[in-house]
Amino acid sequence: MPKTAPLPRAPVAPHPLLRRVGAAVRARRLARRLTAEGLAAKAGLSRRFVAMVESGRGNISLTNFAGLCAALGVAPQEVLAESSPPAAQTRVVALLGLRGAGKSTLGPEAAKSAGARFVELDAVVERRAGLSLAEIFAVHGEEYFRRIEHEALRELVESGEKTVVATGGGIVASPDSMTLLRTRCVTVWLKATPEHHYARVAAQGDRRPFAVRVDARAALRSLLRARTPLYASADYVVDTSRLGLAAAQRKLDAAVRKALTG
Numbered sequence: 001m002p003k004t005a006p007l008p009r010a011p012v013a014p015h016p017l018l019r020r021v022g023a024a025v026r027a028r029r030l031a032r033r034l035t036a037e038g039l040a041a042k043a044g045l046s047r048r049f050v051a052m053v054e055s056g057r058g059n060i061s062l063t064n065f066a067g068l069c070a071a072l073g074v075a076p077q078e079v080l081a082e083s084s085p086p087a088a089q090t091r092v093v094a095l096l097g098l099r100g101a102g103k104s105t106l107g108p109e110a111a112k113s114a115g116a117r118f119v120e121l122d123a124v125v126e127r128r129a130g131l132s133l134a135e136i137f138a139v140h141g142e143e144y145f146r147r148i149e150h151e152a153l154r155e156l157v158e159s160g161e162k163t164v165v166a167t168g169g170g171i172v173a174s175p176d177s178m179t180l181l182r183t184r185c186v187t188v189w190l191k192a193t194p195e196h197h198y199a200r201v202a203a204q205g206d207r208r209p210f211a212v213r214v215d216a217r218a219a220l221r222s223l224l225r226a227r228t229p230l231y232a233s234a235d236y237v238v239d240t241s242r243l244g245l246a247a248a249q250r251k252l253d254a255a256v257r258k259a260l261t262g
Contacts, residue, residue, distance in 0.1 A: 019056030024079045026054040027182030028072045031175035042071035092163045093259050094185040100200035101190035102240045103166035110256040116162035124152040146174045157184045162260045172230035186259035189234035192241045194221040
């Protein structure tokens with residue numbers, strides 16, 4: 001009697017905890033601008049193993065997990081804490097992108113369409129510090145600003161309120177805040193060309209941080225190029241330059257409603 005070929009096994013879905021740990025590891029890696037190969041080399045692991053972990057399919061041993069965390073410069077308990085599932089109805093939609101992307105223009109209407117509040121994270125930082133952004137950087141420096149920014153973002157995430165938050169363009173340079181965004185928020189990159197970024201900011205009468213640069217446009221293109229891999233890790237991408245603001249608004253509204261109302 002001829003043998004029948006065995007039925008192929010159905011792929012096993014990643015365990016929720018492994019999936020969340022993988023997301024946290026990937027967020028930390030991206031925030032540190034490490035490639036998967038670079039992280040594997042620092043941790044003494046294979047590139048394939050790092051890919052398995054980040055996909056949620058690597059049932060990682062404690063020793064290898066500790067090695068990954070050491071390579072990322074973070075304690076294992078921090079990654080595990082970041083991997084805890086968010087409580088129901090505490091999701092925050094975070095808008096990413098350089099200044100001039102359209103976060104303050106499109107964000108309020110998107111929040112309204114989902115019955116959520118709209119928050120400018122930079123404004124929260126200013127209120128907490130009692131200083132303007134320029135004064136914060138001049139008096140206390142970037143490290144202080146990033147710490148206050150992270151504290152403000154964590155409070156928003158843990159508040160239990162439906163929120164659309166416009167983040168500062170440089171938040172992706174903060175590993176702690178980037179990890180919080182990737183593991184506890186739904187993120188949307190409002191993408192635009194360098195020319196649109198510059199024109200929109202200039203139309204507002206504000207060319208910071210390029211006001212004193214004779215090569216302002218080149219500097220903006222360089223900054224956007226450096227940050228694009230971090231922005232591109234967002235859950236959604238809305239290309240405001242390609243779509244135009246009206247169509248971009250509709251696409252963002254739909255993404256926010258899906259994230260906050262199901």
